[in-house]
Amino acid sequence: MDTFDVSNRNSWYFGTMSRLDATEVLMNERDRGVFLVRDSNSIAGDYVLCVREDTKVSNYIINKIQQQDQIFYRIGDQLFENLPKLLTFYTLHYLDTTPLRRPASKKPEKVIGKFDFDGSDQDDLPFRRGEILTVIRKDEDQWWTAKNQQGQIGQIPVPYVQRCEENTDDNCIDRPLSSISNCGNPLGPSNSLRSPLLANVTCKSDATESLITANCHQLSNSLKKSDLHRKLPAYARVKQARVPNAYDKTALKLEIDDVIKVTKTNINGQWEGELKGKKGHFPFTHVEFIDDCDPLHSPESNTTEAHSVQSTKNDWGE
Structure with missing residues (x-):
């Protein structure tokens, strides 16, 4: 049986991912028991364990629940203190037709700079528009850890970069991780402001593309991590x-x-x-x-929407 390090979160956690994409990744694997863990698309804070079975991919919801001052992770009727313990348990026990054998293979994910990012913290990785970066870890929704071509590693704001097609340097195209709304308004990664953006960026609509100039609202916005929360x-x-x-x-x-x-x-x-x-x-x-x-x-108070968390063994709606 293959072995893997359950404490190496980066090997099995794939972050935000659609059910379709997870299925595609796992169906490209030959072996049963290959798996990945992704974020739930329906309940914030929950996860989904996706496992390659014989001829299908099964999706098991993992509920993150709090009991008094302690966090637990529930899958079916089993309760665990953390995700590594949950994964360890299912290397010895069957989920459906197989135990967990190893995480799915991860292809290096590359992104291209959409805007200049100068950085303001020592942990930041400055980059220029058009520069190619390799994603190392998706720490948060809006801040990832990446490496540049010189081998330097640091944090980058997600809305300042775009995916590279086929993850190769030669095929980097405009495939935004976050959209651009309103001509010339780059969508930055947090509530407050951090580093200057380029004055000229490409503004796209359904029918036209035009080069944005000073008439299209130049913004000198930079962002602080302190305002993210x-x-x-x-x-x-x-x-x-x-x-x-x-x-x-x-x-x-x-x-x-x-x-x-x-x-x-x-x-x-x-x-x-x-x-x-x-x-x-x-x-x-x-x-x-x-x-x-x-x-x-001040406007009137907003209303909040409550989500009920049900104990379910399969994530059919994800």
Whole structure:
């Protein structure tokens, strides 16, 4: 039987991944018992254990639950203190037709710089637009660890890079990890501002591509990791006006000095909030957080959506 190091999280954890992509990776493996662990697409914080069986890939939901002050991981009716112990258990016990034998092979993932990133922390990896980087570890949704061609390693902001087609230097194309919304508004990786962006980037729509110049809202935005975990809801002041597309009924119209209640920050840079009694989305580049806000300008409180976590043995909806 193959052996693997359960403590080497990077070998078996594949991060954010669709069910289809996981199936494709595992079906390319010959052996039964080859597996990977990915993030659940339906319940934040949960995981999915994907296993190559005889002629199929099975997906098992792993619920992350808290009992008093302790975290446990539940799969079926089994409870474990951590993921390595869960994986160790299933190297000795069958899930369906096979125990776990080894993690799926990982191809080196390469990304290309979409914008210049100068970095501000000693752990950052500065890079230029067009520079090729190899992803080493996906630490967070918006910050990954990567290596440049000189062998230097550090953290990079995810929305500042794009995937390379076929993971080869010669086939790097515009395949964004996060989208660009509104001409000239690069979607950065956090709530506050960090390093200058290039003035000229390619702005794409369904029908046209045009080079953005100074007339297309140059932004000198940089980002701080300290604001990544800002408690929401929080208030932000509009620093750039925006008139949304008339066909987009969920976009908010922004006027300079409006105060907007930010209720959700998304990795694609389209944040959600409330303004003048209307809920909708807007580009994060148009606002800046304020520490103190006159409550007279604050919109009504937002509502929260509760998700019920059920104990289920298979992740059919993922």
